[in-house]
Amino acid sequence: MSIELQCPVPHFNHETIQMAHGAGGVLSRELTRKVFLPCFGNSSLDTLDDQAKLSIGAGKIAFTTDTFVVSPIFFPGGTIGDLAVSGTVNDLAVGGAIPLYLSAGFVLEEGFPLTDLQKVVSSMADAADKAGVQIVTGDTKVVEKGQCDGIFINTSGIGVIKNGIDISCTNLKPGDSIIVSGTLGDHGMAVMAARKGLSFQSDIISDTRSLSALISEILDEVPEVHAMRDPTRGGLAATLNELAEASRKGIVLDESTLPVRPDVQGASELLGIDPLNVANEGKVVVAVPRESAEKVLRVMQRHAYPSAGDAAIIGEVVDEHPGMVIVRTFLGSKRILEMPLGEQLPRIC
Amino acid sequence: MSIELQCPVPHFNHETIQMAHGAGGVLSRELTRKVFLPCFGNSSLDTLDDQAKLSIGAGKIAFTTDTFVVSPIFFPGGTIGDLAVSGTVNDLAVGGAIPLYLSAGFVLEEGFPLTDLQKVVSSMADAADKAGVQIVTGDTKVVEKGQCDGIFINTSGIGVIKNGIDISCTNLKPGDSIIVSGTLGDHGMAVMAARKGLSFQSDIISDTRSLSALISEILDEVPEVHAMRDPTRGGLAATLNELAEASRKGIVLDESTLPVRPDVQGASELLGIDPLNVANEGKVVVAVPRESAEKVLRVMQRHAYPSAGDAAIIGEVVDEHPGMVIVRTFLGSKRILEMPLGEQLPRIC
């Protein structure tokens, strides 16, 4: 039995990030060696070249980027670190790509605790492991106190797209079923409850997770998927509006089929915020010809992730009202599901 | 004669970034449509999918990331925007790759002026044009007032590496000549002079520029290059120390050959800062077998960039003192060129 170096290795007690950690000199190097390499290390990253050199099979690749600025950085169900990995992995996966490589760009505020950085970095490494991707290139900047909120992380990602896969938000076809892979609004509500100052609390757990395994299985069994998207910022409402608009089709949802956890529903009532406008970080919306919808659902339900059992067919694509999403209420009336206007603020009225 | 849409198109007077611009809803969409697409638009970006889908020839690709946090964001010779493009293009090029695609991840502070954003974005578009790359995927986050310093930009980049090219900072060979493509310290000094509060001013102009054309020509004519690096943060001192360390070789520099602009030298004396520790953003350090050094120099001098005429062979790689960079002073004595410790602060003593 050999003893392996564990990530995280070193223990920083009360040490904090200093400007010098970002200045490209001795402390920058120390940070890379003591924090990043033990967690992310791989042959591409270890050379510490300015760029990773990667062999990627011929054909199409997918490329995406996202910056993560979530506050608080530790919340029930995740950290900014695994969110940064899953978020970018998911943006690749929903394009039908197999995620392979990530970059990691950190902006750190001087004074940021090194122990927190280690926790974040190690959660990134875990998430990357689980998603089957490697973090192969990176960058760290340190800014003065008050010029960033602790830590921001950009991840960009590359994946390969198998031949014959053609998934895009412009591809909705009338008759497609719209499927969502589980409950809605968990991430955003978990983060809101974790914020200090709001007098509300909950046991809601963020759904932050990588969708690559789930999606690759869906595509193996149902290659005829037309469009996929992860309903993150702006929630399901933003995602469906974007799909409808990009494809110039209408979408009709059935209100009674929308899966929402009871405590998320409770929080929504409390805060006066529609759970359909709230971010998810481990859910996928799939548009697929109606006849394949049940197959997709079965793949989802078979996967063991929390709320897999709540995956549901929630609506369908129509020719009418292109660019618009309509909800059929429980009473049989209709209302428009608008693109959300802006940030979700708790309201009293 | 057709009238083309120019970038930037719309005119925002006193409008500023609001939280809602980052919330994934209507205002996010407006920002993308009115600011980003007119400047960056291309078939990959225009779909507004979560990821760009790209065809890349078989073989090796290079992948890199950098976040840009420079302050002020407009400085003599550049903006945070063209810096963000050139910086990442250069990190690809110094690996021997032909840069092809970039991502752009923005973090904006609420209250940031939209006119400034437009200037930044349009300088990015110009820089991308010049470097022959496309910005194919992006992301925008807005954070509350006081949680970021106006604007941070992450760019990640992908390029292809031609067969037979093998460039890495681990590749230094004894006998290699070290060449620098022009004057040292211009960018860092230009930015420092542009900062408010320091009672010093100068006409120093940042050297921010893309190196892809220069480097591709060097590699065409001198494929035997062993290592290249752009001496950015930490300046030449950091870069050479990294090369020496990664290759486990020594480097000896000849002090009298180091090209420094007179006004940069003046600023260095004034501020008590060594120009070898100061960042460059359009220079490359090349390690090449001695017999090819003059050829590299000729390619550089032929290029019309400012200070091309100052390109110089500044030192050589030796077997002795591995990991260490030694400067032969004008008096014939030696001193160690250390990895810089941290940020460069003006000193009085």
Added chain:
Amino acid sequence: MCLAIPGKVVAISDENGLKMGTVDVNGSLIKACLEYVPEIRIGQYTIVHAGFALKIIDEQEAAESLRLWDELLRK
């Protein structure tokens, strides 16, 4: 106006001399001032508006009224 939500009081405390409580709304908890429902007990339902419990919900009345409606409607 006046988004007000029914929930169950699960904890009662004193904060800065005010009677405060935790109200469970479907598993999400909200802090509410109970000064206006001084007689409230843990387990009772109340209606919370902008951080204040405005009234104890009359469970019996609610059940009775629903029963009456359902009866009426069945006719």
Added chain:
Amino acid sequence: MCLAIPGKVVAISDENGLKMGTVDVNGSLIKACLEYVPEIRIGQYTIVHAGFALKIIDEQEAAESLRLWDELLRK
């Protein structure tokens, strides 16, 4: 201690009642207080330390001393 740099005065002004100047060091300009060299004129060289001009450089003395050194050394 006392990083002090020689430069040429290229502008003279008054700021908050203090005699101030701009000193050109090889093309980079520094703001310096000239209160301690009240007789200085544009074009003259001075030595600047921590934002204050400490002395007008005696150009003649400098030339003469270099000449003497060079002579001595040539012997």
Added chain:
Amino acid sequence: MKFIDEYRDSDRARNILKKIEDTVTKPWTIMEICGGQTHSIVRNGIDQLLPDGVRLIHGPGCPVCVTPLDILDRALSIVSKPGVILASFGDMLRVPGSRETLSVAKSGGADVRVVFSPLEALNIARENPQHEVFFLAIGFETTAPGNAMAIKQAARENLRNFSELVSQFMVPPAMRAILSSEKNMIQGFLAAGHVCTVTGYEEYERIGEEFHVPIVPTGFEPVDILSGILRVIEMLESGRSGVHNEYGRVVSREGNPVAKKVVDEVFHVADGHWRGIGVIPQSGLQLRDEFAPFDTQKKFNVADIQPDESPLCRSGDVLRGMITPERCEAFGKECTPLKPLGAPMVSAEGACAAYYKYHGKVL
């Protein structure tokens, strides 16, 4: 969700709808006073399901909509001073002041904090003793008890860096004003359930009698609203007026006496200036003199507030049920939820926003 799901039951709702159809014999125009009810009506498409002759008119009960422009301009002016923190319900952030919104002021550096309860604003004052903290104490009879309690508590703790910028309104005077208008077409009311939870409905009985209208306090869930509508229609059809309480689980005739007492201790009745509508006598609340140290208006003497309302905005007519939002010339043109000219285009409860979102499109 107990006390919610029962009132979102589709069988119950459909049965009531059926009953409404059976009951109606002629057209009726009913006003739901409360913006929360408006929100529920449009969200659930209840208006689409009612018989053609039954018209719902959205009432003035949206605190965001009626908070006068000068209060907002005052808040903007005060929060722009150094060392001042404004605490506000989230609802107010996008409401247009004369020149900007609180949200835009915040993006420009003003220290604006969203709170959920006036007691959170008190907390901010406790935690920032070197700052002046003022709370934008808006609303109707529902927020008044909380806002009053915060003042009492600040006085008890002698928390001198806390104050409230008060803009409190009362519903009954507005109902009287609507009913007194020559152009009035409202024949019955759904009264605001949570307002009545606090106040009870004795005053409504007087109004019902005086103006011969049926008034039905009811809740906010679809079944509550539908049963309220049914009850109003039944009363109209049978020529009855007065109050019939359909929200018995929280509304009683006397309301909440403890809350009423504290409100009365802290506030006194005064004329109220309703945004877009104008002054309605004795329809507002102001801080009593003994709480002057906690009155933002007295603490910060902001001269030169010259509220500048958009001349296009007809929110007053909309709020009094005189016109529907589409009849405003700016509706959907100069005025959209993205760039609202008037408050009713901002709030999820605002009649103009509700119309913009849910009407006039494909439905």
Added chain:
Amino acid sequence: MKFIDEYRDSDRARNILKKIEDTVTKPWTIMEICGGQTHSIVRNGIDQLLPDGVRLIHGPGCPVCVTPLDILDRALSIVSKPGVILASFGDMLRVPGSRETLSVAKSGGADVRVVFSPLEALNIARENPQHEVFFLAIGFETTAPGNAMAIKQAARENLRNFSELVSQFMVPPAMRAILSSEKNMIQGFLAAGHVCTVTGYEEYERIGEEFHVPIVPTGFEPVDILSGILRVIEMLESGRSGVHNEYGRVVSREGNPVAKKVVDEVFHVADGHWRGIGVIPQSGLQLRDEFAPFDTQKKFNVADIQPDESPLCRSGDVLRGMITPERCEAFGKECTPLKPLGAPMVSAEGACAAYYKYHGKVL
């Protein structure tokens, strides 16, 4: 660069080196007083080029090194108060206090600003009238005129939110202390050129006579330093003592009388506590009583400063030339530029940092 390049001329420098070799007949130990000279010596490898017998000892003239720990601890304590801004030369930011550096305090939220001139600190005070701004007024006779002028100006403008935390030292008393020590081995001095620019060198003449040592004021460029060394050696070889001015382009016998007058107006001479070395009588400057309102020490009564110097650090011995840095047990082990125990490991001019960077490796 005029007045720089001439003194970086390699022919001149080599010729002087040659002349030194020709002149030296026995070993000599010379102290360069000034950290700036130390920096130039190690940067240009001048010590490597001197004949074996000629030893240069780095003197105590590094303001960063000698600023006492209690001043730094006081600064750290004061800047941690809300509403206080500390302005400092960049040099001080990484100097270890008892518990932390200014740089670490800044990263923890303290408002520490780097300035290049005391007048910039005044500006910060003008621009932040609601803040207390104090300037860490450290240094020798070179910074004293600037620091004095800032005080005079603050008094003239009645800028009551500005003050200086003064830690000013004078070189001649330190030279006397070194020469008076039983263990002294210094035989000649390179005097600090810019100190003499201000003060002139009459006092040095007295020291030279009294202790029978040659003292040569000189500049900072290689040719200046080499010619200074040559001159000291010539005087030593020929048994001469007293002052020979090798920096005539800026140093005169009387120095800068205007500057001396202002320094004298604002400061009075007092005992000086040198970090690592201890008290040297009459070697420091303090603000005169009439400027008490601008004296940080009087403004902020910081009790409980218990400076806690690392017991390992032998900076005092290093600064007095008693030991070379390698002889300190912590050198390169507990104490490195990355984690300095004492100030001389921080500054580019600190003897320990200079040794760490340039010695004991491959050279």
